[in-house]
Amino acid sequence: MVSHSRWSEMGNRPVRVANVSGFHGDPSEEMYRQATMGDVDFITGDYLAEVNIAGNAEAYANNHHPGWEATAWEGIQQTIEVIAEKKIKLAINGGALNPQGLAEMTANLVKEKGLDLNVCFVSGDNLLDVLGPTMPMTLDELPPHLDGANKEVKHNPATLAFLEKRMKIASSNAYLGARGIVTAFEQGADIVICGRCSDASPVIAAAWYWHSWSATDYDALAGSLVAGHLIECSAYVTGGNFAGFDKYDLTDLIRPGFPIAEIEHDGSCVITKHENTGGMVNVDTVRCQLLYELQGNVYLHGDSKAYLDDVAVEQVGKDRVHVHGIRGAPPPPTTKWAIFYHGGFECQILLNAAGYATEKKWDLIEMQFRSLLGKAGLEALEAIEFQRIGVPAPNPQSQNSSTTYLRVFAEAREKASLERVMVALKDISLRHFSGFHSSLDWRTAVPRPFIAYYPSIYKQDDINERVTFIGKDGELTDSFSVGHPPKYDELEERASYDTASIVEFSSSTRQIRLGDIALARSGDKGSNLNFGIFVQTKKQWDWLRSFMSRDQMRKLLGTDARDEYFIERVEFPKIHAVHFVIYGILGRGVSSSTRLDGFGKGFADFIRDVVVEVPEEIL
Incomplete structure (x- = not known):
């Protein structure tokens, strides 16, 4: 068990980071459960699906909404005394449109209860004044589209519909990295409230601060980025949204426990959960979540790039999966800009x-x-x-x-x-x-x-990110500039290829549903859909990588296929997985997709239900 003098152990053991939210609808009491059901060093939470901020922006501007996410505040109210008693540090993006407001509410709660906790907020993500108040009407004024550098991508005709008429901007936010949260911890913060930091940033920051990494420890930063990606969606790695659920006792999946990442000094991690909680953590749940909402073989973030080509997962105990093999590099000079x-x-x-x-x-x-x-x-x-x-x-x-x-x-x-x-x-x-x-x-x-x-990109060096502390009487006290990454790597052309060596099988074949041999996960990246599929054995892997080409993916789409959909494909051989990005299939994406499955979550099970010819020898 971890003692409450944990901060004397910084850097000498893996840091235990517990996630408490994957979006604003997750139950607020999960923060209290994660804090009390076992020892953890940090609590993190991601409360923001892409449209959250925009959905509340008009009500917030008219004083009809507080700007922050209610479940974040409820969780803090339930857990604040445990956080103080056990000396747990908290970093969440539940501040949404109004991180200062939630930080002030939290500081007032700390004062009411007589606790010794330092509260701050991170600002700089709000770029409403950069374009606003309306969308541009000429291409010259328009910032580059997130996929603009890929000349193969053909945008949905509605992507630029706003050029015909001035449309009022609801929200405009850059995705911040972990640097601001690290700065806050280094200046003595116990509770850090963020707006639109990236989903994984609080987890990266916890490991970065604990292990005293430098901003150029790219392999470690990339490893913690993957750890954050694995636990940021709460129960998605412990049995929720799990393609293999039907092989398990359904009563154990009624309420899966929320995940914990134990992150080593080199950035590798073990994904686990508290004992006596529902669900499970195994190589299949981890592979499913690893493949969720990827951009391909390179995961981009404001602090590093993570190259996933050699990622490996191994079961190392009950509800314990070791994830390693991630290579890092300097981040791109731009970050995602959600308009x-x-x-x-x-x-x-x-x-x-x-x-x-x-x-x-x-x-x-x-x-x-x-x-x-x-x-x-x-x-x-x-x-x-x-x-x-x-x-x-x-x-x-x-x-x-x-x-x-x-x-x-x-x-x-x-x-x-x-x-x-x-x-x-x-x-x-x-x-x-x-x-x-x-x-x-x-x-x-x-x-x-x-x-x-409209997804775009914004120069990291143009972001004015700051950390501001709230005093005991609610006043703003110390404020610190966060700065920028020391080095950038330009964005390279995205990898896309069919398998290097096709394997032929001589045995007779059997018609089965693809899901009878493979598990999968799919999700959205704006207007694009990502789909990852994997199998269990080396022989099955030789078949899958040979069978699942880009042309085969287009055939599996059936009548949903369109000539304008550009398809990217990469392989992750150590986890027996093939990964696709289908560009443009979700239209404008997010809240403006016309598809019934606007977020692409059901796509994987549609593809797994298609009947295919499989060699007898691999079954």
Whole structure:
């Protein structure tokens, strides 16, 4: 067990970093559980999905929202005394739009309870004044797109829709690295409240400070970046969102415990969790999370690049997985810049049909909608899609198993343009197809405003990042400039290749679902979707890397494939994994994607359900 005099042990053992949140909806009590169920040195939390800040920006500007995430504050209230008693340090990005406000609330709580804790906040991520208050209307004014350097990428036509009309910016934030949090710890902070630092930055900062790394210890920094990536999504590495869940007792997955990273001086780590918590940590849960939302074989961050080509994972005990083999390099000169703007209005209508002649039913209803909207009505819409969801069961045993639905999804600049879609549905009235019915809830059919996303890059040297401490009486006291990385590496061309040597198998084949032999994880990177798939044995790996080419990935997409989708592919041989990035498949991405699975999380299980030919000898 770790003693409460842990700070005398700094650098002499692995640092234990416990994550308590993967987004703002995670239960606030997980902070208290992580602090009390065993000994940890640092508590970290990621509360920000990409759209969180934008979603609350207007309410915050109008004094209708505090700007920070409520579950972050609730967790602090529940845990503050334990943090003080056990001398745990806390770093979270739950400050969101208002890290100063949450830091002031926390400092006041510290004073009320008579605790000896130093509270500060990190600023510099908010770039609203750089472009604002509206999106540019010319390409010359527009900052570069995040994928702009890749000439193979063809952007969705809606990506630059704002050039036609000035659209109000909702939020504009640079992704900060770990340097500000490290500066805070070095100046005596116990609690560090951040806004839009990157998801892994609090974990990197904990290891950086504990092991007294320099800013040029790139291998160690890159290793801790991967550790942060593994635990930043809370239960995603302990059994949540796990492709292999069906092979385990479901009662053990009702409430998976949250993860802990034990990070060594060289940046390698062991991923684990507290004893007597649900879920599991094994090489499969870790590989799934490792492959989640990657950019390819190079993970970019404000403090380092992490090269993942030789990453390895090994089971070293019950609920303990060792992760190593990451190589680091200096960071790129730019960081991610998330720009969200008011994109207009959207609505969806969900219509049901029982099985007989379903395809003809959907053909008819789409023709009716288009006819009633007319040319002018259709041209007033930025998007209208008639998405057919599901396939009726053959020889159905119940009406529900026979039923599928049509998702009519539309976007427009003006609310009135979308209201015509509802009028069209009304005008169809009793002229509908046989057996037409719908959900009782029509609220989604009412046009509502949506936030659109433009991902860009921003020069790190232009960021004015500062750490500011809150005094005992709530006043702002010491403030420190964070500075910038000492060295940069320019962004290289992204790797993309099919396997170097195809392996031929002589045995007969069997038709199976791909998921019967492989596990996978998928997710979103803005408008792009990432997909990683892996197998268990060397023979299976030889087959997977030979089979899963870029052309094969396009075939597996089926009717979802589009010529404009550029596909990147890399391999991670030590974990038997192939990784893809499919550019543009999520449209504008995030809150403005028109896809039913707008964040790409279900894509992996769709691909795993496809039937493929597999050699008998590897089964």
